[in-house]
Amino acid sequence: MSDPSAGVEEPVLQLDGGTLAFGDRVLWSELDLTVRPGEFIAILGANGSGKSSLMKAILGLTPLTSGRLEIAGSPPARGSRLIGYVPQERRLAPSSPIRVRDLVGLGIDGASWGIGWPNRSRRLRIERILASVGALHLADVPVHQLSGGEQQRIRIGQALSTDPRLLLCDEPLLSLDLTHQRTVVSLIDHCRAERGTAVLFVTHEINPVLPYVDRVLYLADGQFRIGTVAEVMTSESLSALYGSPIEVVRVGGRILIAGVPDLSEDEHHHATEAPPHPVVAHRAAP
């Protein structure tokens, strides 16, 4: 978790009265969110509640329907080097010859596609980034040969390559086993602590990030709750959010949720993805 004194620093992200709607479907409305350096914020919500769309708004890819959004004092801009982005998992094509060091190099080169001219400082920078995510030994391995956990590690390195002030992670734990989940979360938290990077972490499950989270933003049915885990992850708070009885219990430092409406029949549910609220928990909170 971040140093409480970080609360006095200028916000990395300021969202005031943010509303995003597609046609008459309102994903979220009047959302206020201030993110300060070094904060770790988990973003939760069922499939289709608008988590990825919030990431896209922050990345400058999707304009807000109304409200004001600033990243370090400026409007969101595509390709901003202030933001690192770990997208939802997508495996590179098996035939892709790209090596780990090339992928990280692309992150450094930014939007200018193509592998930059090799030079010593660029090479050292790539190696420093890889070392920071414990992947220096993978530098010359083709990316498609990496395990899911190794690929995620490299994506995080790539996202951190511009030394961003805000790191957006869109479900970086999907399809990782428990060991890799722990490694990935603690790696992100380590980078957060070392660099003061604020983290917005989209996840379907709170438990793997519980020990690290400062606040939770929970989206549901066009509404939201934001606050500490103790404030948001309660039966009362989630029942009010969903408008139906939800039971939240803590067992051995883990949070189990029962009663969240099953959206599997909902037109917005993506059947191939993880269930919205698995009740299996992975890691004890401190």
Ligand SMILES: Nc1ncnc2c1ncn2[C@@H]1O[C@H](COP(=O)(O)OP(=O)(O)OP(=O)(O)O)[C@@H](O)[C@H]1O
């Ligand atoms: N450009 C768009 N035009 C119209 N509808 C969109 C657009 N982008 C997203 N949507 C819809 O907005 C809803 C929210 O999508 P989003 O991907 O933000 O949800 P999510 O909470 O990230 O879901 P998941 O957990 O399944 O990844 C979905 O129903 C999606 O189909």
